[in-house]
Amino acid sequence: MRLRHIKGCEDFITDAKECLREDEAIALKGKIQDIFDVRRPLQIEIGMGKGQFIRNMALKNQGINFIGIERYESVLMKAIQRKRNLESDKAIDNLRFLCADARKLADIFETGEVDKIFLNFSDPWPKDRHANRRLTSPDFLQIYDRILKPEGVIEFKTDNVGLFEYSLEVVKDSKWKLDFCSFDFHSEEKSEGNIMTEYEEKFVGQGNKICKMIISR
Ligand code: SAM
Numbered sequence: 107m108r109l110r111h112i113k114g115c116e117d118f119i120t121d122a123k124e125c126l127r128e129d130e131a132i133a134l135k136g137k138i139q140d141i142f143d144v145r146r147p148l149q150i151e152i153g154m155g156k157g158q159f160i161r162n163m164a165l166k167n168q169g170i171n172f173i174g175i176e177r178y179e180s181v182l183m184k185a186i187q188r189k190r191n192l193e194s195d196k197a198i199d200n201l202r203f204l205c206a207d208a209r210k211l212a213d214i215f216e217t218g219e220v221d222k223i224f225l226n227f228s229d230p231w232p233k234d235r236h237a238n239r240r241l242t243s244p245d246f247l248q249i250y251d252r253i254l255k256p257e258g259v260i261e262f263k264t265d266n267v268g269l270f271e272y273s274l275e276v277v278k279d280s281k282w283k284l285d286f287c288s289f290d291f292h293s294e295e296k297s298e299g300n301i302m303t304e305y306e307e308k309f310v311g312q313g314n315k316i317c318k319m320i321i322s323r
Contacts (some may be wrong), residue, residue: 110180111180112179112180112183115179115180115182115183116179118179118183118186119179119182119183119186119205122186122203124186124189124201124202124203125182125186125202125203125204125205126138126141126202126203126204126205126206127205127206128204128205128206128207128210128214131204131206131210131214132210132213132214134214135213135214135215135216136216136219138173138214138215138216138219139171141202142171142199142200142202143199144171144199144200145171146169146170146171146200147169147170147171147221148170148171148172148173148219148220148221149163149170149171149172149173149220149221149222149223149224150172150173150174150175150220150222150223150224151163151172151173151174151175151223151224151225151226152175152208152211152223152224152225152228152241153175153176153177153208153225153226153227153228153229153241154174154175154176154182154185154203154226155176155181155185155226155227155303155304155305156181156184156185156188156304157174157176157184157185157186157188157189157203158188158302158303158304158307159224159226159301159302159303159304159306160172160174160185160201160224161185161188161189161192161198161201162301163224163301164198164200164201165192165198166301167200168200170200170221171200171201171202172200172201172202173201173202173203173204174201174202174203174204175203175204175206175208175211176203176204176205177205177206177207177208179205182203182205185203186203189201208241208246208249209245209246209249211249211250211253212249212252212253215253216253217252217253218252218253218254218255218256218258219253219255220253220254220255220258221254221255221258222254222258222259222260222261223250223253223254223258223259223260223261224260224261224262225241225242225260225261225262225263226262226263226264226303226305226306227263227264227265227266227303227305227306227309228240228241228242228262228264228269229241230264230266230268230269231269232268237272240269240272240273242262242269242272242273242276242277243276244276244279244280247276247277247280247282251281251323254323256323257322258322259285259320259321259322260282260320260321260322261318261319261320262318262319262320262321263291263303263306263316263317263318264316264317265305265306265309265314265315265316265317266317267289267317270289270317270319273319274287274319277319277321281323282321282322282323283321283322283323284319284320284321285320285321285322286318286319286320287318287319287320288317288318288319289315289317290315290316290317291315291316291317291318292310292315292316297318
């Protein structure tokens with residue numbers, strides 16, 4: 107998702123108390139939980155977009171701290187504004203944001219600091235020469251391997267069968283284990299209580315099936 111540049115979005119992100127810029131997060135390495143009032147297990151969504159999924163996860167799971175990660179300021183600004191709108195009813199103190207490129211995550215999180223990673227409707231990058239930009243490429247799985255706890259898991263949803271099949275191949279050739287796999291997740295019992303992302307709602311509305319995998323080591 108790349109929204110048109112919104113004038114002032116960089117300043118908005120710099121001033122937002124619930125958000126860290128990449129350089130600030132790198133400087134805080136090992137102390138990232140200091141951005142929350144209370145330390146709790148930590149779950150992150152990489153490529154959060156406008157943040158519908160992680161907002162609802164935070165509201166539903168008050169015993170977990172969530173960080174939504176998005177590299178574009180204009181997109182992140184929307185996510186922060188929507189969180190603030192919701193907060194007119196009730197503070198959401200277990201949700202923070204990070205304006206960063208996923209490539210930098212091992213410079214931001216300590217080894218084994220993260221309990222769970224969500225990848226939702228990641229950009230497919232269909233051209234072979236762009237394969238290493240896919241958030242399920244071997245390079246990214248290596249980064250996740252460092253920052254995830256030994257018992258940590260990655261949950262990945264997409265409607266893009268090509269990206270899903272590519273990701274299954276990457277997992278097969280790696281030390282990761284496939285704990286769950288479905289090419290039609292919404293028809294599975296396991297989808298009960300599923301929280302939809304913005305893209306998921308859009309693609310389901312178009313009649314697309316949703317693929318999901320859960321992997322661990
Ligand atoms: N997860 C949301 C959803 O399901 O509605 C948004 C999906 S959107 C297709 C993918 C998002 O991932 C975009 O907002 C994009 O900017 C972000 N993204 C892609 N590559 C990224 C990276 N390397 N680091 C951080 N964010 C990234």
